[in-house]
Amino acid sequence: MPLTFAKSSAIAAVIVTLSATPGFCAWYDSLDPSQWFSEKYKPEVQPDIPADKLYSEGLANLEDRNFEIASQKFDDLDKRYAYSDWSRKALLMTAYSNYEGQKYDDAISASKRYLQRHPATKDAAYAQYLMAMSQYKQIPDVTRDQDRSEKALVALTELVQKYPTSEYAADAKAKIQITRDQLAGKEMEVGRYYLEKRNFPAAINRFRDVVSKYQTTRHAEEALERLTEAYMALGITAEAQTAAAVLGHNFPDSPWYKDAFALLQTGGLEPREEKGSWLSKIYRGVIGRTAAAE
Template sequence: MRLIHPNRGAMAAVLLALCGVGLGGCDALDSINPFAEKYKPEVVPDVPADKLYSEGLARMEDKDYEGAAKKFGELDKAYSYSDWSRRALLMTAYSNYEGQKYDDAISASKRYLQRHPASKDAAYAQYLMAMSHYKQIPDVTRDQDRSEKALAGLQELVQKYPTSEYAADAKAKIQITRDQLAGKEMEVGRFYLERRNFPAAINRFRDVVSKYQTTRHAEEALERLVEAYMALGITAEAQTAAAVLGHNFPDSPWYKDAFALLQNGGLEPREEKTSWLSKVYRGVIGRTAEAQ
C-alpha cells in the first residue's frame, strides 16, 4: 500500500488563513497542534500590596467590613504566599468577624491556621474562629452544635496558647459555654421528668453532674436525680444524690427540697460508695466529713 502524504503547500495555506482571521485564528492553530507550547504570561499585580492593604484598612475605619474583606481578599490572591498574603488573610477573618459574617470569618481563620500554624498571630486566628462560633450560640431551646464548636475552639486556644493574651478571656467564655450546654441538658431532662420518662431524665441529669458539675445547673441536676430515682424506687441512688448535694451545696434550696423528699419516704441522705455519683465526686464527701 502506498501512503499518501498531504499537500504541504495546501496545509500551510490553511494555517495561514486561520491566523489571518486574527487572534481567534491563532488560538485555533494552537488547538489543532497539541505539541505547541502554550505561552503563559506572568501575571503582575496592577496595584501595589501596600496600597491594597491601606485601602482595606480605610474601609475598616469606615465600618465597610464587606468592602474591607474584599480588599484584603484581593491582596491575598495577588500576592499569594507572601507576608502580605499572611497579613491579608488574618485581616479578612477579622473584617468578616466585625461584619458579623461569622462563617466567612471561620473559613478565613481556618485557612490562616493551616498555612501559618507557627505564626505569632496564630493564637489570634484561633480566637477569631472560636469567637465566631461563640457569637452564634443560640438559646437553650435550640440545637447546641455551635456551643459545642465554640467550646472546642476555646479549649484548643487555652491548650495551645496558654500564655497568649486571649487565654484569660477564653477561660471565662469556656465556663459560660459549659453552662449553656448544661442548661440544654437540664431542659431536656425536665421534659422527660414531666412526662414520667424517668430513665431518659436520669441520663440527662447524669450528664450535667458528670460533665458540667462546676456550672450553676449542678445543684438542680442533683435534686432532679433524687426525684427520678425515688420515682423508680432506686432509693440508694436517691440518697447518694442527696448526700452529694448536701455536702457540696448545704445552703441550697435544692438540697432542702431533696431532703424533704427523702424524709417523706422515711429516708435520709446517705452515700452509697458503689454509686456512680460517689465515683464522680470521689473524695468530696469523705474530705468534708473529716473536716467536720
C-alpha cells in the first residue's frame, strides 16, 4: 500500500526527533557500509617450524606427562606436513598421547585415521592395538550397557586376525577372553532377572546365548545349571536332563552340577543326553570324547 502524505510526514517527524537524540548520529553512521570494514582482516601467518622441532616438542611433553599438549604438538605436525613421513609418525603419536591422557575416543579417532591412511605400514598393528585398548579401557561394569565391550571384542579380534604374528597378538587374545567373559556376565545377569520373575522362556534365551557364544567363559557352568532350572520349571524334562548331562560331562566337580543333579532327582530324573537337543549339537564333540575316555 503506498504511503499517504500524512504517514510520510509522521515518519519524517520521527527521524527529525531521533536525529536530535544523543548517540543517534553514531548509530546512523554505523549503517554506512563504508564503515563496516574499517578494521581490515589480517590473516595470521603461521611461522615455519621445522618438523623435527615439533616432533621433539611433542616427545618432551609426553615425557613430562603433558599429554594434551603433546597431542596438540603432534596434531599440528600432522597438519603442517601432511602426507609426509612426519605426518605418519605424528598421527600415530597423536593416538598414543590421547590414549595415555585417557582421552580414549580421541585416541580411537586418530588410530582409525592412521589405519585408513597407512594400512600396510609396520606400525599398523600398533595403531589397531591402541584402538582396541581404547575401547577395552572403557568397558563398564556388568550392570551397564555393554556396547563398549562389543566394540572392544571386534577391535581385539581384528587385531589377532589381521596381525597374528605381531607382538600385540598374545595380549589381545588374553583380553578377548576377558571381554567375552564380560559379555557372558551381562547375559547371565539378565537371565537371572527373568528367572526370578518366572519368565522362563526369556531366561532360557539368555542362558542359551551364554552356552552358544561364550561356552569357554567361567559363566558356562552356571548357565547350564540355570537352563536345567528353567526347563524343569516349564516341564521340558528332556532339555533339563540334557543340560545337566552336558554340565556333568564338562564340569563333573562343579558345585553347579551338584545343584543340577539334585534338582533332577526331585522329579525322579537323572542327567541324560537327548540326541536331538540343541545343547547336544553344541557339545556333542565334547561329550563324545569324554564318554570315550571313560
